[in-house]
Amino acid sequence: MKNYRELLSYSFLLSLLIITAACSGENKTEAVEEKDEAVVQEAKLTTEEYEHIFGEDRPFAQCHASTITGLGDGNYLAAWFAGSHEKHNDVGIWVSKGKAGDWSEPELLVKVRNEPHWNPVLFNAPDGKVYLYFKVGKEIDYWETWVQYTEDGGETWSEARELVPGDKGGRGPVRNHMLVLSDGTWLAPASDEKNKVWTVFVDRSEDGGKTWTATEKLDMDRSVITGEGVIQPALWESKPGHVHMLMRSSSGNICRSDSEDYGKTWSKVTEIELPNNNSGIDVAHIEGEKIALIYNPVAENWGDRFPISIAVSEDNGKTWPLKFEIEKGEGDDELSYPAMFYEDGHLVACYTWNRETVAFWKGKLEGI
Numbered sequence: 001m002k003n004y005r006e007l008l009s010y011s012f013l014l015s016l017l018i019i020t021a022a023c024s025g026e027n028k029t030e031a032v033e034e035k036d037e038a039v040v041q042e043a044k045l046t047t048e049e050y051e052h053i054f055g056e057d058r059p060f061a062q063c064h065a066s067t068i069t070g071l072g073d074g075n076y077l078a079a080w081f082a083g084s085h086e087k088h089n090d091v092g093i094w095v096s097k098g099k100a101g102d103w104s105e106p107e108l109l110v111k112v113r114n115e116p117h118w119n120p121v122l123f124n125a126p127d128g129k130v131y132l133y134f135k136v137g138k139e140i141d142y143w144e145t146w147v148q149y150t151e152d153g154g155e156t157w158s159e160a161r162e163l164v165p166g167d168k169g170g171r172g173p174v175r176n177h178m179l180v181l182s183d184g185t186w187l188a189p190a191s192d193e194k195n196k197v198w199t200v201f202v203d204r205s206e207d208g209g210k211t212w213t214a215t216e217k218l219d220m221d222r223s224v225i226t227g228e229g230v231i232q233p234a235l236w237e238s239k240p241g242h243v244h245m246l247m248r249s250s251s252g253n254i255c256r257s258d259s260e261d262y263g264k265t266w267s268k269v270t271e272i273e274l275p276n277n278n279s280g281i282d283v284a285h286i287e288g289e290k291i292a293l294i295y296n297p298v299a300e301n302w303g304d305r306f307p308i309s310i311a312v313s314e315d316n317g318k319t320w321p322l323k324f325e326i327e328k329g330e331g332d333d334e335l336s337y338p339a340m341f342y343e344d345g346h347l348v349a350c351y352t353w354n355r356e357t358v359a360f361w362k363g364k365l366e367g368i
Helices: 002-042
Strands: 044-052 062-072 075-083 092-099 107-110 117-124 130-136 144-150 186-192 199-205 230-239 242-249 253-259 270-275 282-287 290-295 308-313 322-327 335-343 346-353 357-366
Touching (some): 044 322, 062 346, 062 357, 075 117, 075 130, 075 346, 092 117, 107 130, 230 282, 290 335, 290 346, 308 335, 322 357
Parallel strands (some): 062 117, 062 335, 199 230
Antiparallel strands (some): 044 357, 062 075, 092 107, 186 199, 230 242, 242 253, 290 308, 308 322, 335 346, 346 357
């Protein structure tokens, strides 16, 4: 009987401790939730414009890897690669310009030879020209990077030329937008995929894009960054000389590296908290340490390419408390390879929509 009473007493005390701990934890969770909810309620991302740049009567079977830049007065220039299928010889670089509700018909802009073209990147440069960089080649391992420019908003274009003549593997921007640093240096976020080993580097130009110097390839621990590696970096500069990048990765998480010398040398690649499905991402620098990221929040190598979402950081990418879904998707949908920039309080983006068209999206950030 004594042992039975002792057992009841022990059980009562244990239950009391469990209830107390649970209540304490519950209160703590509520406080955190209230704090997070207050942050989320204060910040809003409102979709102001969303549409497809062209419809089902497109003059090609598939399209992918779009890019976009502003032309002023609410007008934009978009480009993408398209043809019968990615990697087929008939794939070229196509363009359209306009604004929501009023886009020009898709036009084949450039086809330098009968081999696949890839990954256009538009760049509104300080010299007043809009540059178009793109890749040409049957195999990614031996890409060439080509460039041409327009001085009249895309009405006429220069002849395309190789960016670094004779270079194989891809120089200049591989997919994401160029960055002009505070000292005037142009940075091109680059990567290569030779022999299925993925590595990232940066191409630097100190003479307005005339000549280019490639940095060393970024160091990373391949026991942590498993699979192919990292490619397709997205760049921003938080203060003079302090440059940062986020990268597509095969490890299930977005990866990061930083530079304190205007992009000449870079820290070792590390993972951040945000997931990555081994698909494209892009970053828009809002101001100071405020940045926005567009991505698929899926933590699986070669995982689903939906939904497509935006995350916002106010501490230079250390934390990402604000997340907004642009388009949900389902089943076999592909909402991928976004490009994005910040313009007059708005985020402006485009992305692949099921390889059938290019989605255009514009949203306003408030309370951030």
